[in-house]
Amino acid sequence: MQVKSGRRSNAERTRAMRDRLVATARALFVAQGYAETSTPALVTAAGVTRGALYHHFADKRALFRAVVEAEAEAVAQAIEAADDRAESALDRLLAGADAYLTAMAEPGRTRLLLVEAPAVLGEAERRCIEDTRGDATLREGLEAAIEAGALRPLPVAVLAPILSAAFERAAESMAAGAEPAACRTVVRALIAGLTGRGDT
Amino acid sequence: MQVKSGRRSNAERTRAMRDRLVATARALFVAQGYAETSTPALVTAAGVTRGALYHHFADKRALFRAVVEAEAEAVAQAIEAADDRAESALDRLLAGADAYLTAMAEPGRTRLLLVEAPAVLGEAERRCIEDTRGDATLREGLEAAIEAGALRPLPVAVLAPILSAAFERAAESMAAGAEPAACRTVVRALIAGLTGRGDT
DNA sequence: GGCAGAAACATACATCCTGCATCTGTTTTT
DNA sequence: AAAAACAGATGCAGGATGTATGTTTCTGCC
Numbered sequence: 001m002q003v004k005s006g007r008r009s010n011a012e013r014t015r016a017m018r019d020r021l022v023a024t025a026r027a028l029f030v031a032q033g034y035a036e037t038s039t040p041a042l043v044t045a046a047g048v049t050r051g052a053l054y055h056h057f058a059d060k061r062a063l064f065r066a067v068v069e070a071e072a073e074a075v076a077q078a079i080e081a082a083d084d085r086a087e088s089a090l091d092r093l094l095a096g097a098d099a100y101l102t103a104m105a106e107p108g109r110t111r112l113l114l115v116e117a118p119a120v121l122g123e124a125e126r127r128c129i130e131d132t133r134g135d136a137t138l139r140e141g142l143e144a145a146i147e148a149g150a151l152r153p154l155p156v157a158v159l160a161p162i163l164s165a166a167f168e169r170a171a172e173s174m175a176a177g178a179e180p181a182a183c184r185t186v187v188r189a190l191i192a193g194l195t196g197r198g199d200t
Numbered sequence: 201m202q203v204k205s206g207r208r209s210n211a212e213r214t215r216a217m218r219d220r221l222v223a224t225a226r227a228l229f230v231a232q233g234y235a236e237t238s239t240p241a242l243v244t245a246a247g248v249t250r251g252a253l254y255h256h257f258a259d260k261r262a263l264f265r266a267v268v269e270a271e272a273e274a275v276a277q278a279i280e281a282a283d284d285r286a287e288s289a290l291d292r293l294l295a296g297a298d299a300y301l302t303a304m305a306e307p308g309r310t311r312l313l314l315v316e317a318p319a320v321l322g323e324a325e326r327r328c329i330e331d332t333r334g335d336a337t338l339r340e341g342l343e344a345a346i347e348a349g350a351l352r353p354l355p356v357a358v359l360a361p362i363l364s365a366a367f368e369r370a371a372e373s374m375a376a377g378a379e380p381a382a383c384r385t386v387v388r389a390l391i392a393g394l395t396g397r398g399d400t
Numbered sequence: 401g402g403c404a405g406a407a408a409c410a411t412a413c414a415t416c417c418t419g420c421a422t423c424t425g426t427t428t429t430t
Numbered sequence: 431a432a433a434a435a436c437a438g439a440t441g442c443a444g445g446a447t448g449t450a451t452g453t454t455t456c457t458g459c460c
Contacts, residue, residue, distance in 0.1 A: 010407065010456055017408080033319070035235060038446060051410045054448070119233070119319035123376075154389055155382040158373055162386055165369030169362045176323075182355040186362055189354055193393015210427055213437060238417060251439045254419070 018056050018066075020046050026067045030108030034064055034116045061120060065129075068117050071109055072129050078103035079137055089145040090195070096141055097167055097187050101180075104171035111175075114168050135164055151194050166190055218256055218266075220246050226267045230308030234264055234316045261320060265329075268317050271309055272329050278303035279337055289345040290395070296341055297367055297387050301380075304371035314368050335364055351394050359394075366390055 008016070024046035028037040039060055043050050057063040082099030086092040104110055117126050127135075139160040145151040170183045208216075224246035228237040239260055243250050257263040282299030286292040304310055317326050339360040345351040370383045 007456085013408065013456085035319075039448095040446075049410050050448090052408075055407090055409060059448070115318045115323070118315045119235075123315070152389065154386055155379070158370070158378055158382045159386050161373055162366045162369045162383075162390070166362045166366045166390075169365030170358070173358055173361055178358055179355070182358045183362075186354055186359050189352065189394065190362070190366075190390065193395075194389065195393075208427095210436065213427090217437080239419090240417075249439050250418090252437075255436090255438060259419070 014056070017048065017052055020048065021053060021056060021063060022066050022070065025063050026070075026108065026112070029064065029067060029116060030111055033111075034060075034120045064116070064120055065125070068112055068121070069129055071112050074106075075100065075103045075109070075113070076137070083137065083141075088150065089141065089148045090150040090191075093138075093141045093145055093151075093191055094188060096137065097191065098184065100167050101171055101174060101184060101187065104168075105174055105180075107175075109175075110168075110172045114172060135160060138164055154194070163190070214256070217248065217252055220248065221253060221256060221263060222266050222270060225263050226270075226308065226312070229264065229267060229316060230311055233311075234260075234320045264316075264320055265325070268312060268321070269329055271312050274306070275300065275303045275309070275313070276337070283337065283341075288350065289341065289348045290350040290391075293338075293341045293345055293391055294388060296337065297391065298384065300367050301371050301374060301383065301387065304368070305374055305380075307375070310368075310372045310375045314372060335360055338364055354394070363390070 021042075025037075025042055028042055028045060039050055039053060043053055053063065057066065079096050079099045082095045083092050086095040104113075113130070117129075121129070139156055142151065142156045142160055142163070146153050146156070167187060170187050174180050174183050221242075225237075225242055228242055228245060239250055239253060243253055253263065257266065279296050279299045282295045283292050286295040304313075313330070317329075321329070339356055342351065342356045342360055342363070346353050346356070367387060370387050374380055374383050
């Protein structure tokens with residue numbers, strides 16, 4: 001292992017370059033959107049060349065997908081962490097929803113995950129990323145809550161995406177400057193309404 | 201006004217050309233998405249030239265906006281029609297939600313309005329189209345229902361977009377082949393939960 | 401230690417798309 | 431009937447994407 005500044009292993013070079021490209025891409029995609037961000041501008045901002053980009057990613061979309069996957073992973077982890085700290089099935093739901101809203105407050109996340117991703121990646125590809133993470137967790141949480149009698153029996157396959165969409169819009173509202181407290185209140189009211197008892 | 205076959209007034213020519221371009225654009229945007237639809241391919245499909253396109257629309261986005269506005273208008277009309285037939289504030293809400301789901305079942309509508317439009321038009325422009333129509337109606341409906349004591353008092357400014365998103369996802373699920381009955385059940389349950397009584 | 405091969409990165413090119421400026425022909429107006 | 435206004439067609443400039451080809455940097459082996 002040389003300590004000389006100029007020498008780096010291939011693994012290091014790859015990781016550094018990939019991280020650099022993904023970080024720069026995230027910033028530009030958030031600021032200008034996917035379509036309006038050209039690869040020449042992107043590599044210039046990153047201080048590298050287009051050759052490096054196309055060496056590490058099949059095309060512009062693959063780079064975007066890498067950005068989105070990293071974002072989705074971060075959100076999923078935040079939710080699972082909150083999930084672990086809850087007791088009852090209903091509490092897990094409420095805590096998960098809360099954690100989702102908090103995680104999505106990270107600047108740019110709503111634009112990447114909720115605006116650009118659906119249009120750039122197909123619905124299919126987007127599902128592969130989002131669905132195997134957040135949505136699956138939510139589905140399990142709902143099933144558990146219904147099983148436990150905490151929630152009205154409703155078709156989870158339909159309910160989960162719909163609730164998920166509600167959470168997403170709440171996150172967008174918060175990103176757009178709405179009262180965080182109001183957003184959380186409404187989301188909790190929505191879930192509470194499904195208990196059939198109507199209390200919070 | 202000549203009746204000779206080859207002779208058409210300018211107004212007729214304009215309307216025919218615009219309609220033709222919008223109809224063709226809708227089909228292609230639905231089938232391949234906005235970004236993957238090139239203007240050369242579009243005008244070829246329409247049997248006209250790019251000159252005609254850029255004569256009637258400032259740019260590709262303007263054509264897309266025309267398509268989206270037409271879709272949004274159709275949805276808004278369907279909702280208002282259903283609204284007029286309802287009695288109580290709560291009934292208007294439920295009828296409006298139902299009408300929304302039915303209207304959004306029109307093939308391609310979810311992709312245009314919910315996937316492509318947010319990414320292609322800014323959130324700002326999209327709001328101008330969607331918000332001044334569907335969302336405003338929903339907001340008024342919610343305010344009326346809360347005023348009448350039919351719904352729990354919640355911040356409408358936040359609740360309306362969130363409910364709207366839930367409806368939208370329900371529409372997408374239906375477009376993707378989910379049980380229409382299940383979708384309607386869930387949507388109604390969501391609204392019912394907000395009454396604070398929990399019944400349908 | 402030095403060299404062959406692979407991998408990381410850079411450069412150059414072919415293709416395509418967008419938007420505009422220009423040009424032709426038709427309709428409307430006076 | 432002539433001029434003005436307008437619909438529509440053609441050609442061009444700028445720029446973007448993705449690939450093919452070169453060059454440098456590392457890695458495994460002798």
